[in-house]
Amino acid sequence: MGRKFFVGGNWKCNGTTEEVKKIVTTLNEAKVPGEDVVVVVSPPYVFLPFVKSLLRSDFHVAAQNAWVSKGGAYTGEISAEMLVNLDIPWVILGHSERRQLLNESNEFVGDKVAYALSLGRKVIACIGETLEQRESGSTFAVVAEQTKAIAAKVSNWDNVVLAYEPVWAIGTGKVATPAQAQEVHADLRKWVHDNVSAEVAASVRIIYGGSVNGGNSKELASQPDVDGFLVGGASLKPEFVDIINAATVKN
């Protein structure tokens, strides 16, 4: 089954109204191979309705997080119900910055993924090892454990994209080599094959994140198990359009 290339832009905690307008204008004017790529941008919560109202209709928006269960007395959080209400189709969950800085556990992330899916949201679920874990040879054990906690709660994978983001590559300029990315993506796909199903393994998109830019995206995209990207810093710049256009190497 063909896996449509997927490029997400995670703006993280960046942007002013003026900057947001500028990014969206660049995206709206961009020429991209629309039939070959899904594009999703993820502004901070406060800009979500604004971006959605300005953004071209063939691109989509994602929240950067959502609460683990029904909304209520959770100061500072936003709920999946709100994403439904505002018609925000996608949500990023389990980003390493939240796992590390806010102590989100594998189980908590699994619960969040399940809850967002239960409300019809599409999820970009993030996994990835730290430098220490890679250097100690436990990369795949870590990634498998994170994926297992998600798989334990998910019965339908149609609305899940897995984002492999090695922590040592995020915001460091130290991108994984195409071979390093391919190795983990292939191992992950095998894990899904063995632990979920052959069908899901063939159809689930596994995207790479960590210092992706306009210069390295084509070579990464040429790897057979790299189905797209989750882009941080470069998604705030015009080169995000070049990254979207890396989808053409799949043809």
Ligand SMILES: O=C(CO)COP(=O)(O)O
């Ligand atoms: O964390 C990331 C995307 O979610 C990657 O960030 P950078 O592209 O800035 O390394």
